[in-house]
Amino acid sequence: MDNVSEDQVFRYNEDASVNTLDPIYIKSQAEIWIGSQIYEGLVALDSSLKPIPKIAKHWSISDSGRVYKFVLKPNIFFSIPEEKQNDFRITKRKVHSFDVGHSLYRLLDPKNTSPGSWIINDKMDFPNVPSISSEDYSLLYKDPQLPIFCPNDSIVIIRIKKAFPAFLSLLATNYAWIIPREGTGLGMNPKGTGPFVVRRWETDVKLVLLKNPNYHEFEDGKQLPYLKAVNVSFIKSKQTAFMQFMAGQYDFFNGVESSFRDKILTSDGKISPEYKNKINGIITDFLNTEYIGFHLGDSLNDKPNPFKDFHLRKALQWSVDRTSMLRFFRNGLGRAGGAGFVPPSLMDERTSPISFNLDSARRHLELSKWKQNPKVYAPLVLTTTTDYLDMAVYLQGAWKKLGVDVSLSIQTGGMLRQLRQAGKLGMFRGLGLPTTRMLRTICLVFTVPIKLQTAQITRDMNLVNMILCSKRLLTGWL
Secondary structure, X not given: OOOOOHHHEEEEEOOOOOOOOXXXXXXXXXXXXXXXXXXXXXXEEOOOOOEEEOOEEEEEEOOOOOEEEEEEOOOOEEEEEEEEOOEEEEEEEEOOHHHHHHHHHHHHOHHHOOOOOHHHHOOOOOOOOOOOEOOEOHHHHOOOOOOEEEEEOOEEEEEOOOOOOOHHHHHOOHHHOOOOOXXXXXXXXXXXXXXXXXXXXXXXXXXXXXXXXXXXXXXXXXXOOOOOEEEEEOOOOHHHHXXXXXXXXXXXXXXXXXXXXXXXXXXXXXXXXXXXXXEEOOEEOOOOEEEEEEEOOOEEOOEEOHHHOHHHHHHHHHOOOHHHHHHHHOOOOOEEOOOOOOOHHHOOOOOOOOOOOHHHHHHHHHHOHHHHOHHHOOOOEEEEOHHHHHHHHHHHHHHHHHOOOOEEEEXXXXXXXXXXXXXXXXXXXXXXXXXXXXXXXXXXXXXXOEEOOOOOOOOOOOOOXXXXXXXXXXXXXX
C-alpha cells in the first residue's frame, strides 16, 4: 500500500455497501464513517455535542439570532488526489469562502434533491434565479441581498428567517461538509479538507484512504492524523469477517450478531473468559435508539391502515417486556426506553422504563377498532432485516400471547428503507435518531449503551456500535 508500514494502517471491515461519498447524498452510517475522514464542515461537535470550529476560525451571531458571520481559518486546503499513468499525486488548493457558499447553495438547490436539504431549506429560501446551474452558484453567494453571502474569500454571512438555536449543530452534519466549487463527480471521487484522501476504491471490494499531507490540525506539535492509511474491506458476512478479525486481519469488529454474540459476551455484557485475553472492550454510552416505527397514513397498500388506531399501538406497546429484551438480545447492555425516542444521555433526568403490563395491553386491544373487524384492515406485518430477525421473532411471540397475529417480512436494509420511504411498510424495526421528516410514531423503545473502544483515526472520530478491538490496536500506534 504505497510502501506504508502495516503498523501505521488501520484495518476494518464494513458489511454495508458504500454507494456514494457525495456529502449531500450520504445517508448511512458506513458512508458517514468514511466521509468524515475526507470532508469537514464549518463547525463540528465536541464530545459534549457543542459546536466547535473546524474550517471556520470563529463566528459571531447577531442579537436577533438570525445572522451568522463565519471567518475561515487561513491555512485550510482541499487535497485533490490524482493518478495519471500509475503516478499518484495529491495536489492542494486553498479553501475560500466561495467554496462554502457553493456547498450550501448546492445543498439548498431543489434540483439536487438532497435528502439532507431539510437542515436549511425551511430556514432560508433558494433564490428564484433561472440562469443558475448546479455547477455554478457564484451569482448567488456574491449577492449581498441573498441568504448566503461571501463578501470576500475569507468571510461567509448566513441569514436565516428566524432565530433557531440549533442551527450551528445542523451545520456540523455531513450534509453541510464543504467541497471545492469546481468539484464534480464527488460520489465516486471525493475531494475535501479532512485528514485522509481516497487512494483506491473498488465498490463493495476495498477502499483505501491515505493520510492527507496538507491536513491543518496538530496535537502536541504533531500533525494529525497519526495513522498513515485506513484499509476498509467489504465482506458482507459478519461471521466471516469476525473470523478474519480473530485471525488478526482487522483492528476492530463492528456489530456482534446473535449467532455468536453469546460466545463473546457473558450474560451481563462482559467479554467472556475465552476471549478476555484476545479482545478489549470498554463500556460507554452511545446515542443509539432501537425502535419499532409505525406508518400513520390513512391507507396501507390500498386498504385501511390498522396502525393508525391509537389503541392498537398502545396494546402492542404494553405487551412487550423490554427488560427481558435487553437481557436476551443485548446481554444486559442497555436501558429500557421510558420517555419516547430521545436517549437518556441527552436528558437531564433518568427516566423509568415503560412497564410490561399485559392487562393494560388487553384493555387497549378491546378498545381498538381493529379488534372489532380485523379483516377490513391491511394485514399486520413487521418488517426487519436478517440481523434482527431474532428480536422480531420475540416480538411476534409477545403479541401472539396478547392474541394478535403479526407476520414477519425480511428485507435487505436498502429495500427496507425504500419501502418505508414509499409508505408501504405499516410497522418496521428502526435504528438511530429520527429526522424532522419522519411521519411515524415510535414505541417499544430501548436505548443501548454500546461496548465501545474509541479508536482515534482522527482526534474526534468515535467509532460506534458494538466494537471489539484487537490487542494490537491498544498497544500499537494509537
